[in-house]
Amino acid sequence: MEDANGTGRAAMLRELPSIDELLNSQTGLAAVREVGRKRAVSLARTVLEDIRNKIGMNRSIKQRSELIAEISVRLENILENRRRGWITRVINATGVIVHTILGRAPISDNAAEAVLRAAGYCSLEFDFEIGKRGRRGASVEKVLAELTNAEDGLIVNNGAAAALLVLSTFANDGEVIVSRGELVEIGGDFRIPDVLAQSGATLREVGTTNRTKLADYDRAISSQTKAILRVHPSNYRIVGFTDRPDLPELSALAKQNGLILIEDAGSGALVDVSKYGLTNEPVIAELIDNGADLVTFSGDKLLGGIQAGLIVGRGGLIQTLRKHPLYRALRPSKIIYAAIEATLESYALDNATTEVPVMRMLAVDAEELERRSLRVADHIRKGSDAKLDVDVIDGVSAIGGGAGPGIELPTSLISLSHHSISAEGFAAKLREGDPPVILRIENERVLIDLRTVAESEECELTDAVIASA
Ligand SMILES: *Cc1c(COP(=O)(O)O)cnc(C)c1O
Secondary structure, eight states, rough: OHHHOOOOOOHHHSSSOOHHHHHHHHHHHHHHHOOOOOHHHHHHHHHHHHHHHHHHHHHHHOOOHHHHHHHHHHHHHHHHHHHHHHHHOOOSSSSSBBBGGGBBSSSOHHHHHHHHHSSSSOOTEEEETTEOOOOOTHHHHHHHHHHHHEEEEEEEESSSHHHHHHHHHHHSSSEEEEEEGGOOOTTTEHHHHHHHTTTOEEEEEOOOOOOOOHHHHHOOOOTTTTEEEOOOOOTTOOOOOBBBBHHHHHHHHHHHTTEEEEEETTTTTTOOOOOOTTTTTOOHHHHHHTOOSSEEEESSSSTOSSSEEEEHHHHHHHHHHSSHHHHHHHOOOHHHHHHHHHHHHHHHOOOOHHHHHHHHHOOOOOHHHHHHHHHHHHEEEEEEEEEHHHHHEEEEEEEETEEEEEEEEEEEEEEEESSSSSSHHHHHHTTTTSSSSEEEEETTEEEEEESSSSGHHHHHHHHHHHHHH
């Protein structure tokens, strides 16, 4: 036995193709096209090494044709896994609008086009009037200020960077007063006390978790105080016996004492979103009107743009931020300015609820979602050969992204149950499809919420479900 296998093994090893031969096979040529020659050589080497070991362990390979097929399958698998390693488009059927794990806000078509326009040479710092260098992002900052009633605006990489820049610039070596009800942690380790420490400021806590009064702020002011910081609790809510001073009162107190009033609005909204059930989201322009000196918020939460930190407020303060060395490290790329500019333009033209996906998904009504769900459910039922139980039921969608915790938007859900695969197993198949479909599982059923699925994606979604059934 030992001898026979030993001879077989040596013979098999001689049959192994060379790297060149492998790269000239159909799969090999595809690999070169896809990843370039250098990386394809390295992949081919890995595959051949693997197969050599496998032959060494005398497992299952008997003939040259089998050997070649096995090599080809392995190479194809590696390529497939590489493809999956890229950032891939997915269908978000979870109903969570601002889905942090799936890239937060989807950008608008206008923003995507603006990104393409800016991809090559563009007017990022070019002033057409003088034909020379102007201020980077000046046109975007202008629209931002207009939309928020502010004197000026500035854009950095994200909300965390905005808070860090503001506090480092104005509160370094001094004290910042924050209510104990607002010392929050936002997802991904953004913690107010840590950001303050990083910016060189000393935290002066006032009040209690549920109630902080104007007098609490007043008593905490000393010669060391530089600013008062208000933070939107975002992903967390205190209800019941609560109190905090109004912004105008706090603003008057700050002014009397020569302090800067900073509001970290978190998500923030450019238009009133209370009619969609989001009653706790301040409109940025109102914060400015009510006396905040600087307001910071995210570009990819309710605004529905791309990852960015937006800062608006008093002209002199914004100018100081622009000159701080940290700004140079936190300023975004041309791609970001382009996407934010196009998104803001939709708001300026009052087209946000049709053009900006996040706003559209917030505004869509339950009846339309029901009508679409019934239609998609029907297609799935017809295509899936009675392998699925398909129902349309009432449910709720979540906002996500730390906006509106506990707020639920009424929706319709397509509820699927496979006759021979568990809900987990069925969801896994959908996740592995092309494009992958990400959805919820509840009570052993797979749930599809079309709120976060574009109408243009319905056919693909239907096909993906049928193919996985
Ligand atoms: C989300 C959030 C941030 C962080 O913003 P990113 O854009 O995620 O960096 C900061 N503060 C508050 C209150 C937030 O809700």
